[in-house]
Amino acid sequence: MEIDTETVLKIARLSRIKINDSESADIQKDLNRIVEFVKKLGEIDIDRIDEFNFGKTNIEDMRKDNVTIYDNTYDILKNTKNKNQDFFTVPKIVE
Amino acid sequence: MNEVKLTQLGIKDSRDLLNKKEISATELTNAYIQNIEESSELNAFIEKTFDKALMQASKADKIIGTDSQKSLCGIPLGIKDLFCCKNVKTQAASVILENFIPPYESTVTQKLWDEQAIMLGKLNMDEFAMGSSNETSTYGPVINPWKSTGSHDSLTPGGSSGGSSAAVAANLCTGATGTDTGGSIRQPASFTGTVGLKPTYGRCSRWGIIAFASSFDQAGPITKNVTDSAIMLKAMSGFDPLDSTSAKIDVPDYEQELEKDIKGIRVGLAKEYRLQNSDSEANRKLEKAIKILKDMGAEIVEVSLPHTEYALPTYYVLAPAEASSNLARYDGVRYGHRANLDTNDSILELYEKTRSEGFGTEVKRRILIGTYVLSSGYYDAYYKRAQKVRSLIKNDFDEVFKKVDIILTPTTPTSAFPLGSKGKQDPVEMYMNDIFTVPANLAGLPALSLPVGLDELGLPLGVQLIGNNWQEPLLLNTAFNLENTLAFENNPKKWWA
Numbered sequence: 001m002e003i004d005t006e007t008v009l010k011i012a013r014l015s016r017i018k019i020n021d022s023e024s025a026d027i028q029k030d031l032n033r034i035v036e037f038v039k040k041l042g043e044i045d046i047d048r049i050d051e052f053n054f055g056k057t058n059i060e061d062m063r064k065d066n067v068t069i070y071d072n073t074y075d076i077l078k079n080t081k082n083k084n085q086d087f088f089t090v091p092k093i094v095e
Numbered sequence: 096m097n098e099v100k101l102t103q104l105g106i107k108d109s110r111d112l113l114n115k116k117e118i119s120a121t122e123l124t125n126a127y128i129q130n131i132e133e134s135s136e137l138n139a140f141i142e143k144t145f146d147k148a149l150m151q152a153s154k155a156d157k158i159i160g161t162d163s164q165k166s167l168c169g170i171p172l173g174i175k176d177l178f179c180c181k182n183v184k185t186q187a188a189s190v191i192l193e194n195f196i197p198p199y200e201s202t203v204t205q206k207l208w209d210e211q212a213i214m215l216g217k218l219n220m221d222e223f224a225m226g227s228s229n230e231t232s233t234y235g236p237v238i239n240p241w242k243s244t245g246s247h248d249s250l251t252p253g254g255s256s257g258g259s260s261a262a263v264a265a266n267l268c269t270g271a272t273g274t275d276t277g278g279s280i281r282q283p284a285s286f287t288g289t290v291g292l293k294p295t296y297g298r299c300s301r302w303g304i305i306a307f308a309s310s311f312d313q314a315g316p317i318t319k320n321v322t323d324s325a326i327m328l329k330a331m332s333g334f335d336p337l338d339s340t341s342a343k344i345d346v347p348d349y350e351q352e353l354e355k356d357i358k359g360i361r362v363g364l365a366k367e368y369r370l371q372n373s374d375s376e377a378n379r380k381l382e383k384a385i386k387i388l389k390d391m392g393a394e395i396v397e398v399s400l401p402h403t404e405y406a407l408p409t410y411y412v413l414a415p416a417e418a419s420s421n422l423a424r425y426d427g428v429r430y431g432h433r434a435n436l437d438t439n440d441s442i443l444e445l446y447e448k449t450r451s452e453g454f455g456t457e458v459k460r461r462i463l464i465g466t467y468v469l470s471s472g473y474y475d476a477y478y479k480r481a482q483k484v485r486s487l488i489k490n491d492f493d494e495v496f497k498k499v500d501i502i503l504t505p506t507t508p509t510s511a512f513p514l515g516s517k518g519k520q521d522p523v524e525m526y527m528n529d530i531f532t533v534p535a536n537l538a539g540l541p542a543l544s545l546p547v548g549l550d551e552l553g554l555p556l557g558v559q560l561i562g563n564n565w566q567e568p569l570l571l572n573t574a575f576n577l578e579n580t581l582a583f584e585n586n587p588k589k590w591w592a
Binding site for chain 2: 027030038076080
């Protein structure tokens with residue numbers, strides 16, 4: 001199996017998803033099944049193939065990077081209970 | 096007019112009656128509200144906006160017949176829960192967005208309201224559009240209005256736009272929005288006897304649609320018939336400065352193109368899309384569609400798309416990779432679910448606990464596999480390789496479209512399957528559902544699923560038409576001609592009310 005227990009924990013940490021010991025084995029089995037499935041791509045010689053893109057973006061087609069003022073903090077903050085004045089609150093991040 | 100019949104009408108027919116003042120928008124809206132209220136067993140509508148709908152209807156009634164009237168005036172629609180709607184709860188059917196009220200409106204839905212359509216509510220779906228059966232939704236699965244002959248088993252309406260497909264098939268709205276990342280409009284349409292259209296990548300703005308895999312996601316309509324698809328697509332399409340991948344290409348009047356003669360069009364049949372069981376009703380229905388096209392003067396051409404077998408593995412590297420990046424924003428800080436923390440928990444525990452509680456099993460699986468294929472040491476072997484294979488798949492289509500105008504395939508390998516019957520032991524079993532739909536997303540091409548009839552089980556089957564970039568007019572024109580001859584009637588027996 002390509003993905004061992006340690007790798008499961010490593011990618012869970014990178015993904016910021018806590019995994020309990022009870023779910024770890026099932027997740028490992030599913031991930032290995034998917035890896036086995038996508039390994040089929042290894043059959044193709046890709047040496048001279050370019051990576052996919054939708055074509056060039058014309059810079060002149062892009063909107064200008066203008067500053068706009070959005071001052072409706074009330075609308076933004078009404079989606080959380082974790083606030084103090086005009087700020088979101090989180091656990092202490094400085095010692 | 097009898098209310099049952101009123102809600103069997105689609106967008107065009109309702110529009111015609113509204114214009115003739117034979118019905119009012121309020122009457123039409125009330126008829127749909129009644130149907131929705133009676134359909135809780137289907138679990139299609141997860142947020143109802145009836146007060147808003149009746150206000151919009153009352154406004155529409157004042158506008159109809161005046162110079163201010165727009166193309167969807169007084170037409171009641173359902174909206175997939177992936178579209179952010181201002182001041183309407185929008186969760187992408189996920190716990191992590193619980194009680195999220197967007198302070199803004201998606202471009203596509205704004206366009207529909209600008210055309211004076213009426214919003215009935217939000218439609219159920221797979222969590223973050225990740226699923227092919229609607230079973231990953233935090234609200235529980237939608238039930239397909241169709242049942243196998245002589246069976247009471249609950250069937251999937253398909254996914255991820257299963258609420259949209261079921262609602263249209265069960266006459267809960269005239270039409271609905273869907274989104275399609277790997278088949279999420281076309282497979283549900285095929286399973287419910289409705290018409291589903293995934294437009295060319297860049298046709299509809301993605302702004303305000305909760306992102307899954309940004310280089311694949313496209314919005315499109317699910318409707319009762321091809322004409323309605325044309326009407327709705329026109330309203331949804333167009334350039335948007337807020338989405339740099341939306342195209343600066345004029346939106347044609349799709350409805351005007353429907354009745355054109357299709358004599359002389361070249362229709363490709365790809366050997367890689369053959370159904371395994373050639374002695375099946377599904378295959379006979381496909382043959383019937385081919386015969387109709389031939390009789391109308393189309394030229395049938397055998398073609399090959401040699402990299403088709405690599406489409407699903409490519410998709411299941413790239414789409415999770417993009418998802419792992421897109422879903423990184425859900426951290427519990429600013430909106431949605433936040434885990435209860437222990438006193439000494441750090442911000443890292445806030446993220447990890449919140450995301451662990453907020454995402455369902457399939458979403459976690461895709462974030463983890465996406466993180467893996469992007470991680471140091473595996474990026475070249477998986478992600479970069481898949482991007483190159485994606486080029487090969489696109490090249491296959493480019494070559495074929497030198498020889499034909501359109502490709503005809505089955506939409507799905509089977510008709511709707513029972514809820515709970517797939518993917519429990521092996522996630523890849525569920526992924527195989529999208530085998531015929533994923534290639535169009537990889538190449539960014541427009542594709543439409545049209546009902547062709549019923550199979551041995553009495554369940555709807557769809558055929559898929561794939562066109563070259565921006566060929567939606569030809570897709571709709573061909574589908575319209577097929578539809579007229581097939582004369583499929585979407586009338587599942589009403590067991591839910």
